[in-house]
Structures are given as C-alpha cells and as structure tokens.
Amino acid sequence: MNPSSTTSRPTRTIDGLLLAGLFAVAGAVTRAIWFTPVEARQGLAQKIFYIHVPSAFIALYIAFGLLAVSSGLYLWLRDPRLDRMAESAAEVGLVYMSVVLLTGPIWGKTVWGTWWTWDARLTLTLFLWFIVLGLLLLRQSIEERTMRARYSAVLGLLAALLVPFIHLSVYLFRTLHPRPIVLKPSAPSLPGSMLTTLLISFAAFLLLFIGLVRTRYRYATSRDELLAAEGTE
Amino acid sequence: MSADLITGPTVVATEATTREEHRPIPPSLVTAAWLIARKDMVVELRTRTALLAALALSLLSIVIFNFAWDPTAVAALDLAPGLLWVIFTFSGLLGLHRAFGVEQADRAMDALLGAPIPRTAIYAGKALGNLALVLLVQLVSIPAALVVYNLEIARVILPLGGIALLAGIGLVAVGTLFGAMTTSTRASELLLPVLALPFFVPVVTAAAQATARLMGGRPVNETIGWLKLLAAYDIIFVVACAFAYTVIADE
Numbered sequence A: 001m002n003p004s005s006t007t008s009r010p011t012r013t014i015d016g017l018l019l020a021g022l023f024a025v026a027g028a029v030t031r032a033i034w035f036t037p038v039e040a041r042q043g044l045a046q047k048i049f050y051i052h053v054p055s056a057f058i059a060l061y062i063a064f065g066l067l068a069v070s071s072g073l074y075l076w077l078r079d080p081r082l083d084r085m086a087e088s089a090a091e092v093g094l095v096y097m098s099v100v101l102l103t104g105p106i107w108g109k110t111v112w113g114t115w116w117t118w119d120a121r122l123t124l125t126l127f128l129w130f131i132v133l134g135l136l137l138l139r140q141s142i143e144e145r146t147m148r149a150r151y152s153a154v155l156g157l158l159a160a161l162l163v164p165f166i167h168l169s170v171y172l173f174r175t176l177h178p179r180p181i182v183l184k185p186s187a188p189s190l191p192g193s194m195l196t197t198l199l200i201s202f203a204a205f206l207l208l209f210i211g212l213v214r215t216r217y218r219y220a221t222s223r224d225e226l227l228a229a230e231g232t233e
Numbered sequence B: 001m002s003a004d005l006i007t008g009p010t011v012v013a014t015e016a017t018t019r020e021e022h023r024p025i026p027p028s029l030v031t032a033a034w035l036i037a038r039k040d041m042v043v044e045l046r047t048r049t050a051l052l053a054a055l056a057l058s059l060l061s062i063v064i065f066n067f068a069w070d071p072t073a074v075a076a077l078d079l080a081p082g083l084l085w086v087i088f089t090f091s092g093l094l095g096l097h098r099a100f101g102v103e104q105a106d107r108a109m110d111a112l113l114g115a116p117i118p119r120t121a122i123y124a125g126k127a128l129g130n131l132a133l134v135l136l137v138q139l140v141s142i143p144a145a146l147v148v149y150n151l152e153i154a155r156v157i158l159p160l161g162g163i164a165l166l167a168g169i170g171l172v173a174v175g176t177l178f179g180a181m182t183t184s185t186r187a188s189e190l191l192l193p194v195l196a197l198p199f200f201v202p203v204v205t206a207a208a209q210a211t212a213r214l215m216g217g218r219p220v221n222e223t224i225g226w227l228k229l230l231a232a233y234d235i236i237f238v239v240a241c242a243f244a245y246t247v248i249a250d251e
Helices: A016-034 A044-077 A080-111 A120-140 A145-171 A192-230 B002-018 B029-047 B049-068 B076-114 B119-148 B154-183 B188-215 B221-248
Strands: none
Touching (some): A016 A044, A016 A192, A044 A080, A044 A145, A044 A192, A080 A120, A120 A145, A120 B188, A145 B154, A145 B221, B029 B076, B029 B119, B049 B076, B049 B119, B076 B119, B076 B154, B119 B154, B119 B221, B154 B188, B154 B221
C-alpha cells in the first residue's frame, strides 16, 4: 500500500461541507417553491427545473468527467487515491443521475403528456446510468484492490469512449427535449428571478455534490487503511 | 496468482538458455493469435457446447417471437430487423462468456499468460474465435428467419452480410474484453450482460436500422450513415479493447 495515502486524518462523524450542502439545497428548494414566480405556461411543474437541471449538469458533466479523468490518470499514475476518487464520483454521480431520471418523468407527464420518450438526451442519461451501475457492480465483485482499480479504470475510460457513439446513434431519432435555455451562445432566455434561483440551486447542488464526494472519499480511505491494518491484502 | 506467473516463464527461460540451440522461436502476434483462435475453434467444434446453445437460443427466439406478435397487424418486414439483432446480441453473450471461461479449468489461463507471446495476441485470438462463433450463428439464423418469416430479400443478401460482419466485429471486440474481465470476478455470468449490453447499444441500433432500410428497399445513401457509425465503432473499440486487455491482463 502506498504510504503517502495512509496519512491519518481526524475522523469526523459529520462532514462540515456535507452539512452546508444539505442546508444550501433546502434553502434553494425553499426559494424555488415560495419565492420564485410560477411559470406562465408550465405552471407549478416548472419548479422541478430547479432540481432537474443542476442535477443533470453535475451528474453528466462533473461527476462523469471526474470518473473518466480519474480513471485515465489512475492507469497512468497507479495512485490508489485516484481510484478512490473514481469510486466516489461514480457512486455520487449515480445518485444525481437517479434524481435526474426520477424528476424528469414527473415534469414530462405534466408538460409533454408522457412519462418517458426515447429522446436523445433521455436515452443517453439512461444508458450512462446503466454503465455507472455496471461499474459499481463490477467493483463490488472484485476482492483484490489493485485488480479492482485497474478493471474499474478500464471500464471508466471505455465508457467515456462510448458516450459519443450512444449520442450519435440516439440523436438520429427525433428529439423532444427542450433546447438549452441558459448555456447557449445567445443570452439566457430566462427571466432574471428564475435565473437567480437556478444559479443558487446550481451552487447548492454543487456544494452538496462536493460534500458527498468528500465524505465518500474519506470513507474509502478509512476502509482501505483498515484493510491494510488488518493485513487482509 | 502473480507468483505462479513469475516463476512459470522464468523456469522455461532457464531451461531454454541451457539448450540454446533448441530454443523455440516465439510465434509472431498474428501466428500466436491464429493458434489461439484455432485451438478455441477446435475445442468448440469437438464439444459444441457454446455453439449449439447459441444456435438453439437463436432459433428458439425466432420461433417464440413469431407467436409474440400478431402477424396480421404488424408486417414481418417491420419487425424482423430489430428482432434479429436483439437475438444475435443475446445469443452472442453465451459464446463471449465461454471464451475465457474455458481457460479457468486447470488454470490454463496462467499458461497462456506465461507464454512468450504478446498479450494482444491472446485478446486477438480469443476475439477471432468469438467472431467465428457469432458469424456461424448468424449464418444459420438469418436464412432461418428469412424462411419462417417469408421475407423476400435475396437481392440484399450480400450487403446484409456486410452489416452482419461489421456489427459482429463491434460486438465481439467489446464482448471479448468484458468476457475476460468478468471471468475473474464473482458472479461473472451475471455481470457480463450488465456490462456489455450498454456498449452494444450503438452497434445494435446501427445494425438494425441499416438492415431495416436495406430490407425495405430504401436508397443506399440512407444506410451509409449507419454503416459509417458501425465502421467507426469497430475501429475505435478494436484498438481500445486490445489496449485495455493488456492493462487488465497485467499482473
């Protein structure tokens, strides 16, 4: 085991960042529900937007990017810390993707009139969810630490290679998902108060993401230290 | 495991150096891959376990699907392409798991890894053997489906063979790697489909769409895009998985 990774940190039961993230999300949801105007055409269903969009962005870009980058770096540097980062990003990313896949249909039923549609974005998110789930199942079924890290890094990198192919093959079907309204070349077409709520919500979900990944990473470190101390590997 | 791998080749090497004149020349990558593929094909033809199981599954699915839809409501021409590709994917999985599974007995895998051949040759040999199996299943199932669903597609049989080959390469490239990864894990038979199926999505989508357009007599330029996608997938994943195999087989 790499000695540099076994530096003992004081073990705290509750992570400060995680707690702050939880409060921030509660605050952002409160603002979204009571202190942001109701959208004229979509009605109350539009409130889901403040949970759905930040979660989707964080899951698909930040968590998946973190997984792919730490997988690639692991194969190069073989540092166990990178493997723990990939593990944490995958697990928290899966939770965020689940939030996206659960909130989407609730909005879709109200606004589109259908729970699910085989739209390019929905399908891509669903398949990423399956891939990350597969990666976590693979990790769970390998005992030996370095082998688990190697296999998981290979799968993480291959998944990153697969994304453009799934995207291409599903994009050829008609897409129903709303076009980007904030991150687009022209100015965001969202009223000021709604944009503020969205940005607050995004910051809150990001803070929660960082808190969760940090807690998960610390758990992985303690677990590996314990296994090393017990001499089980 | 790693200790065996280290001592295995070392012993061979010391013996070989004492008898320098009889030292065998290690086979090249292509020869080694071919030897492994031939060995697997011979084993498969003698036991016929995976081949017969995959064929039986494939033919049974064709029959079952016939009763699962109302042929007076949905034309066979509309359903057959998607159906065939789903069947090939699932029957292929049976063979993919076996390629590395047979090497588990008597720890034959250790001997293979200790052999003086590049790791890529092991992957290429296993993939070739798998490809032969997948193509053989298609060779029987496609005519069978054409006969029982009464499809008149004699004029597109050659391009259809091209799609089958392109898609077969893609399925096998990824499937062989995942077969190698999952055989050394707990619950390997359960894990292979979970890992492999999301990776089969672009292949199955493209192959089924291209087949549907061919069978429907659509102009060729409508299938070109899907064929390009298949070819690009094959190139990228053959290279990536051959490299990935050297990483996962690295003890």
